Each structure stands twice: as C-alpha cells, then as structure tokens.
Amino acid sequence: MLDPVTTRYVEALFNLATREGVLDRVERDVEKLAGELTAPGVGEFYFDARLSQDARRLKIDSLLTSAHQLTKNFVHLLFDKRREDVLRNLGAAFHARALAERNTAEGVVESARPLGAGEIAQLAETLGRKLGKSVTLKNEIDPGLVGGVRVIVESKMLDRSVRGRLDGLRKKMEEAPLPSAQS
Amino acid sequence: MDLRPAEVTSILEKEIANYQGDASMQSVGTVLSVGDGVARVWGLDDCMMNELLEFSGGVRGVALNLEEDNVGCVLLGDATQVKEGDQVKTTGRIISVPTGPSLLGRVVNALGDPVDGRGPLAVSEDDYWQIEQPAPSVVERKGVFEPMLTGLKAVDAMIPVGRGQRELVIGDRQTGKSALLVDTIINQKRTGGGDPENPEQMICIYVAMGQKQSTVVDVVNRLEAAGAMPYTIVVSAPAIDEASMQYLAAYAGCTMGERFRDEGRHVVIMYDDLYKQALAYRQVMLLLRRPPGREAFPGDVFNLHSRLLERAAKLADNAPEINPRYKAGGGSLTALPVVETQESDVSAYIPTNVISITDGQIYLESNLFNAGVRPAVNAGISVSRVGGNAQTKAMKKIAGSLRLDLAQYRELQAFAQFGSDLDKATQQTLRRGERMVEILKQGQYVPMAVEDQIMIIYAGTSGALDEVPADRVAEFEKSFLQHMADANPDVGEEIRTSGQELSDDAKSKLDDAAKAVKAQMGL
Numbered sequence: 162m163l164d165p166v167t168t169r170y171v172e173a174l175f176n177l178a179t180r181e182g183v184l185d186r187v188e189r190d191v192e193k194l195a196g197e198l199t200a201p202g203v204g205e206f207y208f209d210a211r212l213s214q215d216a217r218r219l220k221i222d223s224l225l226t227s228a229h230q231l232t233k234n235f236v237h238l239l240f241d242k243r244r245e246d247v248l249r250n251l252g253a254a255f256h257a258r259a260l261a262e263r264n265t266a267e268g269v270v271e272s273a274r275p276l277g278a279g280e281i282a283q284l285a286e287t288l289g290r291k292l293g294k295s296v297t298l299k300n301e302i303d304p305g306l307v308g309g310v311r312v313i314v315e316s317k318m319l320d321r322s323v324r325g326r327l328d329g330l331r332k333k334m335e336e337a338p339l340p341s342a343q344s
Numbered sequence: 345m346d347l348r349p350a351e352v353t354s355i356l357e358k359e360i361a362n363y364q365g366d367a368s369m370q371s372v373g374t375v376l377s378v379g380d381g382v383a384r385v386w387g388l389d390d391c392m393m394n395e396l397l398e399f400s401g402g403v404r405g406v407a408l409n410l411e412e413d414n415v416g417c418v419l420l421g422d423a424t425q426v427k428e429g430d431q432v433k434t435t436g437r438i439i440s441v442p443t444g445p446s447l448l449g450r451v452v453n454a455l456g457d458p459v460d461g462r463g464p465l466a467v468s469e470d471d472y473w474q475i476e477q478p479a480p481s482v483v484e485r486k487g488v489f490e491p492m493l494t495g496l497k498a499v500d501a502m503i504p505v506g507r508g509q510r511e512l513v514i515g516d517r518q519t520g521k522s523a524l525l526v527d528t529i530i531n532q533k534r535t536g537g538g539d540p541e542n543p544e545q546m547i548c549i550y551v552a553m554g555q556k557q558s559t560v561v562d563v564v565n566r567l568e569a570a571g572a573m574p575y576t577i578v579v580s581a582p583a584i585d586e587a588s589m590q591y592l593a594a595y596a597g598c599t600m601g602e603r604f605r606d607e608g609r610h611v612v613i614m615y616d617d618l619y620k621q622a623l624a625y626r627q628v629m630l631l632l633r634r635p636p637g638r639e640a641f642p643g644d645v646f647n648l649h650s651r652l653l654e655r656a657a658k659l660a661d662n663a664p665e666i667n668p669r670y671k672a673g674g675g676s677l678t679a680l681p682v683v684e685t686q687e688s689d690v691s692a693y694i695p696t697n698v699i700s701i702t703d704g705q706i707y708l709e710s711n712l713f714n715a716g717v718r719p720a721v722n723a724g725i726s727v728s729r730v731g732g733n734a735q736t737k738a739m740k741k742i743a744g745s746l747r748l749d750l751a752q753y754r755e756l757q758a759f760a761q762f763g764s765d766l767d768k769a770t771q772q773t774l775r776r777g778e779r780m781v782e783i784l785k786q787g788q789y790v791p792m793a794v795e796d797q798i799m800i801i802y803a804g805t806s807g808a809l810d811e812v813p814a815d816r817v818a819e820f821e822k823s824f825l826q827h828m829a830d831a832n833p834d835v836g837e838e839i840r841t842s843g844q845e846l847s848d849d850a851k852s853k854l855d856d857a858a859k860a861v862k863a864q865m866g867l
Contacts, residue, residue: 163413164413165412165413168413291369313372315387315389316371316372316373316387316388316389317369317370317371317372317389318369318370318371318372318433319369319370320370330356330359332402333355333359334352334355
C-alpha cells in the first residue's frame with residue numbers, strides 16, 4: 162500500500178531526476194537503497210525511534226556514498242522533515258511511478274499448472290489491449306484453482322478459473338429464486 | 345424448504361449455456377485493516393459510492409468512504425471472517441433490497457433477507473431497488489387531503505394525520521410510543537378489510553432499529569394476533585445487528601414502501617426509532633474517521649434524516665406523465681418517525697432536527713402516562729401542520745370544541761384543588777375538562793372507528809357527560825356506543841359516508857341516546 166505522502170515525495174524525486182536526465186542513475190540508487198532497507202534484520206535499524214536521528218542519518222549516509230547527489234539530497238530532506246517513514250515504501254513507490262511513466266503495468270497470472278511463455282505473452286497482449294497499456298505478467302502456480310487462469314493487474318482482476326466459476330455458481334445457487342417458492 | 349432437483353438443474357443449465365459469457369474485469373482490493381464492523385481496503389480503483397463489496401469469506405460490505413488511497417467500508421455480516429490481506433471484489437451493484445407484494449406478512453432484515461424462517465422471497469432481479477432513491481419533486485406531489493386514521497381518539501381528533509404526511513411521535517422511554525404505532529397498524533385493517541390485494545388497503549411497514557429482539561417478536565406476535573400481518577412488512581435491525589444494518593434499515597424499509605407508493609397504493613411507514621438510528625450512524629461514521637460535530641454526530645446527521653423523511657409524499661394524479669418512474673399516480677407514503685427523548689428534553693440535537701423536518705409531532709409525556717392518561721398525548725404542544733385538511737367536516741367541527749374545552753381546562757387546572765370555593769363557571773369548565781380527558785383515554789390494541797370517535801366526542805362536547813361521574817365515563821362510553829349501534833346504526837353509517845357535518849337529526853338521536861344511557865346507569 163502506498164500512502165499519499167510517499168507518493169508525493171517520490172513524484173517530486175522522479176520529476177526532478179527526469180528533468181536533469183539522471184533518471185537511470187537515480188533509479189539504480191533507489192533500488193539499491195530499497196534493497197538495503199528491506200534486508201531482514203538490518204532495515205528496522207533505520208526506523209528505530211529509540212536511536213537518535215543523527216545516528217540513523219550517519220548510518221544511512223554510509224549506504225549513499227556512491228549515490229547521485231539528487232538521491233543524497235532526497236534522503237537528507239526526508240530526515241530533515243522527519244519523514245523517514247517514506248523510505249519504507251520508497252522502492253515500491255518509485256517502481257510504480259516508473260511503470261506509470263512507461264505506460265506499463267505488472268501483473269500476476271495464477272494458474273493450476275505452469276503456463277508456457279507463449280501463453281503468457283498472448284494473455285499479456287490481450288489484457289494490454291483491454292487496459293490500454295503494455296502488461297508484463299508473472300506466472301504463479303496455485304493448484305487450488307483446479308483449471309483456467311486468474312489474472313490480477315494493478316487493482317483489476319480477470320477470473321476465468323474453474324475455482325472462481327464454482328464460487329460464482331455456488332453464490333448463484335444460494336441467491337436463485339426457486340420456482341417452488343414463487344407459487 | 346424442499347429443493348427440487350429439476351430446479352437446480354435448470355439453474356445449472358443456464359450457467360453452463362452462459363459459461364463463455366462476458367470476460368469483464370472486476371476491481372479488486374486488499375483489506376488493510378478490519379475491526380468494529382469497518383474495513384479499510386486498498387485498491388478498488390473503480391469502486392462506486394454505496395457499492396456492494398464482496399469479501400473473500402462471502403461477507404458483504406458497503407463502500408462509504410472513497411478516499412485518495414483507500415476505500416472505507418462497513419461490513420454487513422460476520423466481521424470475524426474477514427482478515428487483513430483478504431481479497432475484496434466489487435460487485436457493480438449499488439446496495440439494494442427486494443421490494444414487492446411477496447414481502448407482505450414477512451419479517452426481513454436491513455438487506456431484505458427474510459429472518460422469520462418462512463423460506464425465501466419470491467422476487468426477481470427487477471424487484472431489487474436501490475435503497476437510496478431521490479424524493480419526489482415538487483411537481484410530482486400534491487397536497488395532503490385523505491386521512492390516515494390511527495384509531496386513537498386523542499390523535500384523530502386533535503392531531504390528525506393525512507396520507508403523505510410526516511408526523512413525529514416523540515416522548516421519553518415507556519410513554520407508549522410503540523404502542524401508538526402498533527394500534528395504528530391494527531387500525532389500518534379498516535381501510536381494506538386486511539386484504540393486501542384490495543387497492544384500498546393501507547400497506548404498513550414497521551422498521552425496528554436498535555430495538556431489543558424480544559420487542560420486535562412481541563410486536564410481530566401482536567400484529568399476528570390482530571390479523572394485521574397480511575398487509576404489514578416488518579424490517580428488523582435489532583440492537584444485536586451491526587450498526588451499519590441498523591442505520592440502513594430505515595432506507596431499506598422506505599424503498600419497500602416506495603414500490604407500493606409508486607404503484608398508486610397507500611403506505612404508512614414507521615421508523616422506530618430515529619434516535620437509535622442516529623446513534624448507529626454516528627458509530628459507523630466515527631469508525632470511518634469522518635470528522636465529528638455536535639455531540640460527536642457527523643455533520644450530515646440532519647441530511648441523514650431529511651433525505652429519509654422527504655421520501656414520504658402524496659403523489660399527484662398525473663405523476664406518471666411527469667416521471668415514468670411512477671406506475672400510477674395518487675399513491676402516498678405516510679411516515680411516522682419515532683424519536684426517543686432523554687428526560688423529556690425535546691430541545692436536544694436529534695429531536696429538534698427531526699421536529700424541524702416533520703409536519704408536526706405527537707408528544708407523549710411520562711407524567712400523563714403515570715397519571716393514567718393513556719395514550720399519554722400532550723394535546724397542548726402536539727401539532728399537525730397539514731393534517732387538518734384531511735379531517736372530515738364532522739370531526740373538524742367537534743374537535744374544535746374539544747380543543748377549546750381542553751385548553752380552558754388546562755388553564756384552570758391549577759385551581760382544581762380548591763373545589764367548591766370556585767364560582768359556578770369555573771367549576772363547570774373544570775368538570776367538562778375532566779370528562780374530556782376521560783373520553784380521550786383509550787385501551788391498547790382497541791383502535792376505534794372514526795364514526796364511534798365522533799359520536800362519543802360529540803356527547804362530551806355537547807355537555808351530556810357533565811352529570812356522569814368521571815370514573816364512570818368509560819362505562820358510559822361503552823353503553824352509549826353499544827346503544828347507538830343497536831338502536832340507530834344509521835347515524836354511524838351517515839357519518840362514515842356523508843363526509844358532512846353532523847345533521848340536526850343525527851344530533852338529536854345522539855342526545856336521546858345519551859339520555860337513555862344515563863337513565864340506564866341510574867343517573
């Protein structure tokens with residue numbers, strides 16, 4: 162989940178990086194930083210309120226030695242404004258912003274058995290036409306679906322699995338007015 | 345309920361035939377947090393206001409807060425089945441309830457699902473109406489002119505209610521508010537013989553919000569015993585239900601009534617009670633983090649009640665020409681909202697709101713109730729702003745003298761204890777007033793026909809009762825009405841059918857009867 166604050170900060174960073182033509186560089190920095198921050202056991206250190214802000218700032222500076230000046234400025238600004246929490250979802254938010262810029266969407270296609278690359282590409286193309294953007298899909302296996310596929314792209318879902326059909330049928334059966342009740 | 349395999353097969357056949365059907369995409373979201381009957385959901389980009397949502401456990405919810413990054417919704421079922429991270433789907437359906445004649449005689453919850461254990465409703469997809477509907481516009485309405493008789497002398501004579509009116513019933517707890525409503529429902533049997541097929545028959549809808557479940561059962565049993573259930577729908581959202589159901593029940597009931605109103609029928613709907621509904625609404629809105637206002641109610645609590653009560657209306661005869669939504673003109677929806685006051689404080693927030701929306705109020709007072717004046721209507725501060733147009737001429741005439749007698753009595757009541765020290769005229773006013781108060785007393789579950797009301801009130805205002813001791817007025821009333829029914833049934837018939845003032849002939853017959861009954865009683 163992306164909160165509005167994170168989205169706004171990331172938007173600013175993204176726009177600035179684009180204007181200065183250093184988007185690739187900043188994107189790499191952010192990816193690296195996000196990886197560090199989400200590493201198990203390490204990440205929580207940066208958000209530990211029991212430590213002083215200066216200590217945390219020094220620690221995070223050590224991660225930024227090779228980063229672009231813009232990224233450094235961005236992180237320092239976050240600390241100055243006491244918005245360190247933005248760092249938690251920085252990676253995801255930046256990635257989402259970058260996808261939106263390229264008019265692409267990432268999604269998951271769930272199926273009962275592994276899908277071939279051709280099938281996935283075909284699905285992605287069809288969905289892409291429907292959504293008006295290019296879609297890249299990742300295959301996940303869920304035997305509970307029994308058959309068919311279920312695709313989730315952003316907040317849209319296309320459920321063509323046997324499981325979904327059965328659930329829909331069950332609901333219809335429960336709600337259906339029976340002719341015998343009408344007489 | 346017996347399931348026939350053939351019916352199941354037919355449903356399956358349809359399903360199989362449409363298997364390839366549309367591959368439309370649904371909006372999905374993820375539950376961020378859930379608790380206290382409220383969930384916050386991330387995603388659901390295309391969610392509509394008031395849209396029905398479906399959680400993965402089959403629990404339903406309604407989207408009420410559409411925010412920048414999340415959707416706030418209330419759950420309409422077992423909230424314990426919903427977990428953080430669960431998937432939520434939109435249904436593309438605004439929250440709606442079943443309507444139509446198959447609901448008559450049934451007890452349903454706020455979603456229109458039957459809760460009386462008598463099987464499913466026979467409704468089709470078209471019978472589902474959205475619970476929020478626009479109120480009829482100015483041109484689609486008409487002035488109130490037909491009476492909606494409660495069968496209670498105190499109300500029908502002094503605070504008449506017309507069809508399409510909104511009359512508030514207000515009072516402390518234990519003052520007989522619900523009893524008044526139940527009597528009104530029972531009395532509607534007179535309009536069409538209790539046959540729901542009869543177009544003259546009033547349809548009654550009783551919406552119980554935040555009540556004890558035992559109270560609802562009691563009301564239903566009472567109605568059943570009186571043969572009033574066939575033309576009544578009970579919408580039950582007892583205190584045990586989720587707060588969201590309690591506040592939505594009023595709109596659900598209103599929608600069910602509108603279906604009949606728009607088909608040209610007459611409906612009376614009772615909201616019991618709107619104070620508890622406002623409390624439920626406050627709870628939901630605070631949990632959804634809407635900013636609280638006065639007494640922590642949300643800012644739109646006035647609109648909550650006004651948009652509900654505005655839907656009560658008397659439709660114009662040509663309403664279908666103006667708006668095809670109406671199948672027939674001339675229908676009406678009368679609303680009798682109830683507000684429970686705390687310690688007789690009518691100037692509290694919710695009571696003043698509802699008083700200002702309605703076309704008058706029936707004020708029930710605990711002092712009167714405890715003094716044995718039941719129904720405990722305080723005639724002084726109860727008003728009906730439009731109902732006068734709906735009264736018959738005969739009733740209007742005698743009610744005028746009744747109101748005068750009572751007003752003079754109230755003025756002098758403080759002197760009553762001085763007894764014989766008072767001058768003749770004052771004593772006479774006091775005596776008359778006492779008799780009048782006695783006449784207006786009435787037992788529960790015995791609503792009276794309007795002609796009987798007119799006859800006994802006429803006897804009072806004409807002074808025939810002045811010699812009858814106050815404690816024997818009830819006895820007089822019984823014998824008097826019996827005498828009239830036996831000896832002069834034509835008088836009652838005349839009052840009922842003519843719609844005119846009492847004729848001199850009828851008056852003399854009534855006077856004679858009063859004399860005869862008094863003689864019989866040894867006076």
